[in-house]
Amino acid sequence: MQPFTVRIQHEGFDCGAEIARLSGNPACGAVVSFSGLVRDYGDRQNIAALELEHYPGMTEKSLYAIIEQARQRWQLQAATIIHRVGRLALGEAIVLVVTASSHRKDAFAAAEFLMDFLKTEAPFWKKEIQQDGSVHWVEAKASDQHAAGRWQ
Amino acid sequence: MKLDMLYFARLKDSFGMATEQLETEAASVDELLTELRQRGGHWSSELAAGKAFRVARNQELVRLDATLSDGDEIAIFPPVTGG
Numbered sequence: 468m469q470p471f472t473v474r475i476q477h478e479g480f481d482c483g484a485e486i487a488r489l490s491g492n493p494a495c496g497a498v499v500s501f502s503g504l505v506r507d508y509g510d511r512q513n514i515a516a517l518e519l520e521h522y523p524g525m526t527e528k529s530l531y532a533i534i535e536q537a538r539q540r541w542q543l544q545a546a547t548i549i550h551r552v553g554r555l556a557l558g559e560a561i562v563l564v565v566t567a568s569s570h571r572k573d574a575f576a577a578a579e580f581l582m583d584f585l586k587t588e589a590p591f592w593k594k595e596i597q598q599d600g601s602v603h604w605v606e607a608k609a610s611d612q613h614a615a616g617r618w619q
Numbered sequence: 620m621k622l623d624m625l626y627f628a629r630l631k632d633s634f635g636m637a638t639e640q641l642e643t644e645a646a647s648v649d650e651l652l653t654e655l656r657q658r659g660g661h662w663s664s665e666l667a668a669g670k671a672f673r674v675a676r677n678q679e680l681v682r683l684d685a686t687l688s689d690g691d692e693i694a695i696f697p698p699v700t701g702g
Contacts, residue, residue, distance in 0.1 A: 503702055519701070520628055522694060525678035550701060562702050582702060590675070590694075591701025592628035604629040607671065607698030 470545035470567075471538075473530040475521060477553040480563055489545045489567040497571040499578040503562040505555050510605050513598040519552040519561065522590035526550075533584040537566075540580070541573040548581060550591060580618055587615040620644070620689035622651070627696035630672065633661040648674050649683040651693065671698050 468488065474480075482502055490498050505517050530548050537543055545567040555561055564581045568574040593605040622641045631637050645651035652674075656663045666672065675694040676685055687693070 521701070522625070522627055522675075522678070522696070525675060525694070528678055586702035587699065588680075589701050590627065590696060590699050592697065593700045594628075604632075604697070605700040607700050611702075 468545075471531070471534050472547050473527050473534070474547075474549045475523070475526055476549065476551060479551070479560060480549050482560070482563060485547055485549065485563060485565050489547060489565050492544055492567060494569055495544050495567040496569055497574040498565065498567045499571070499574040500563065500565045501578050501582055502560050502564075503582075505557050505559050505561060507557055509593075509595050511595055511597055511603065514557065514595050515598045516554055516556045516596040517561070518554050518594040518596060518602075519550075520592045520594070521550075521552050525590050529589045530585065533581055533588060536584070537577045537580050541568065541577045542570065543568050543573060543577050546577065546581065548585065550585070550589070552591070554596075583611070583615040583618065586611045620687070622687065623690070623692045625692065625694040625696075627694065629697050630665055630695055633665050635661075643687075645687060647683070647687060648676070648681060648685045648693070651687060652683070666695070672696065673698060 486498055486500050507514050534546050547565040549563040551561055564578050566574045566578045595605055596602050624639045624641050626634050645654050652666050656666050673696055674681055677692050
């Protein structure tokens with residue numbers, strides 16, 4: 468099994484299967500997962516779907532670099548990041564982060580770190596599609612910058 | 620020299636293109652931006668000083684003083700909003 472993986476894909480993913488994949492290592496007592504879903508409000512209300520764009524090549528490089536930073540800070544046996552692109556309807560999963568470690572504190576902290584840096588460094592962009600069909604690009608949030616900044 | 624330019628998200632929409640090959644003598648990202656702003660319209664407004672955008676050279680984020688070489692892939696895009 469490849470312990471550190473990054474996947475960018477249009478299709479959905481099976482959270483349970485991804486968690487199970489990182490749960491087979493007898494040295495790992497802790498597996499933490501985070502999944503991010505399409506919500507019905509964002510910059511605007513009544514969101515029907517999101518359209519996700521990314522920068523192929525740089526996206527994968529930046530996510531592997533973020534995993535590398537996490538490995539230097541915490542004892543991490545395995546990690547998976549899956550991020551979807553294309554059109555995602557309300558309630559669908561956008562992103563999954565799974566971390567596996569000997570200890571829960573490392574697994575929790577690394578998962579949060581990976582999400583915070585994914586949101587501020589990985590080249591993805593969201594477009595909101597409202598129920599009435601109007602479309603606009605989501606603005607970057609100062610709160611996300613702040614969340615990533617606290618790890619420094 | 621030639622640069623492979625890439626534009627993403629809102630900037631791609633504003634500029635009306637996702638990619639172009641640019642013949643330029645710009646020695647740095649800063650000089651390149653000055654040249655692009657001279658196209659006027661959305662180019663000057665989206666890339667105005669103080670506007671939030673990022674520049675990547677060969678898929679690594681760089682600062683405005685980064686130098687350019689023939690064949691570089693230069694991407695310009697808004698602050699990221701994934702996750």
